[in-house]
Amino acid sequence: xxxxxxxxEFAEKILTLSYWEIMSDIxxxxxxxxxxxxxxxxxxxxxxxxxxxxxxxxxxVVVLLFTNIFLLNFMGMFIYRPYxxxxxxxxxxxxxxSEETSWLHTIIFEHKEHLAFAPLIIMLVVAIIVVSQGKSLxxxxxxxxxVLFGIVTSLVYVxxxxxxxxxxxxxxxxx
Amino acid sequence: xxxxxxxxxxxxxxxxxxxxxxxxxxxxxxIVASEVSEPIKKVLDFYPAVGPLLGKFVFALAAFFVAxxxxxxxxxxxxxxxLGKHEKTAAMWFVASSILIFLLTFPPVFGPxxxxxx
Numbered sequence: 001x002x003x004x005x006x007x008x009e010f011a012e013k014i015l016t017l018s019y020w021e022i023m024s025d026i027x028x029x030x031x032x033x034x035x036x037x038x039x040x041x042x043x044x045x046x047x048x049x050x051x052x053x054x055x056x057x058x059x060x061v062v063v064l065l066f067t068n069i070f071l072l073n074f075m076g077m078f079i080y081r082p083y084x085x086x087x088x089x090x091x092x093x094x095x096x097x098s099e100e101t102s103w104l105h106t107i108i109f110e111h112k113e114h115l116a117f118a119p120l121i122i123m124l125v126v127a128i129i130v131v132s133q134g135k136s137l138x139x140x141x142x143x144x145x146x147v148l149f150g151i152v153t154s155l156v157y158v159x160x161x162x163x164x165x166x167x168x169x170x171x172x173x174x175x
Numbered sequence: 176x177x178x179x180x181x182x183x184x185x186x187x188x189x190x191x192x193x194x195x196x197x198x199x200x201x202x203x204x205x206i207v208a209s210e211v212s213e214p215i216k217k218v219l220d221f222y223p224a225v226g227p228l229l230g231k232f233v234f235a236l237a238a239f240f241v242a243x244x245x246x247x248x249x250x251x252x253x254x255x256x257x258l259g260k261h262e263k264t265a266a267m268w269f270v271a272s273s274i275l276i277f278l279l280t281f282p283p284v285f286g287p288x289x290x291x292x293x
Contacts, residue, residue, distance in 0.1 A: 077229055080226075081224045084225075106282060107281075111281050111282060115277065115280045117231070117235065118199070118277070120232075120236075121235070121236070122195065122273055124195070124239070125191045125194070125269065128187065129187075129188045129191060132184050133184050133188055140188075142263065142266055143188055145266075146266050146270070149270055
């Protein structure tokens with residue numbers, strides 16, 4: 001009974017979320033999914049010589065990871081529209097209205113929006129190397145190290161961008 | 176045949192590393208240019224709902240693909256030994272640009288650079 005009451009409240013409330021809240025949740029969901037894929041990619045990287053199908057799985061995960069980051073950037077651009085809307089209630093207007101919070105836009109958000117490009121291009125390079133080298137990647141130590149560097153650097157940048165997004169949206173959420 | 180295939184794979188990989196560095200460099204130049212020059216900002220702002228950020232992404236990605244195409248053409252004529260040297264150089268540029276972009280997109284760092292060109 002308690003479960004039904006609680007679940008119906010959940011169903012009722014979740015349906016009242018605005019369109020942009022749902023879109024920004026999807027954006028956040030894609031970001032979380034990328035963390036799972038980063039974990040898989042790093043684990044499979046260190047398993048490349050351990051089992052027969054490791055490379056095929058690694059290649060699939062790297063391509064999925066690039067696709068995920070592309071979609072993440074696409075959704076980021078999509079929800080950027082209401083963020084920068086020239087209305088009194090857009091997050092950018094709210095942040096810039098006060099001296100206390102304007103740094104969240106001029107420093108934190110500016111860094112977040114610009115840094116978001118880095119994982120996209122880094123993972124594009126990593127995906128091209130992994131796909132074009134195929135299984136011979138294992139015999140190319142320098143390229144193999146560059147691939148690991150690319151994955152780890154992209155992971156760090158995604159984490160920084162996510163942390164900066166949290167910092168901004170907790171002060172001025174997108175509605 | 177195997178050797179030729181290996182060289183083609185290497186050319187694709189090395190050209191991607193160089194092109195990645197070019198894409199990142201072009202992206203940084205566009206960030207600074209859009210702050211310095213109003214006409215450049217207008218060109219990048221082809222979709223006003225999103226603003227110049229979309230233009231920076233699109234042009235930097237276009238620079239990546241153009242650079243990749245040009246590097247494939249240039250590196251494709253090289254022998255294995257020269258490709259080995261390019262592999263090291265390209266990897267170094269890619270790593271350096273990937274690290275530098277973190278700092279160069281930080282407003283307290285790129286702000287003074289913008290001021291120099293204003």
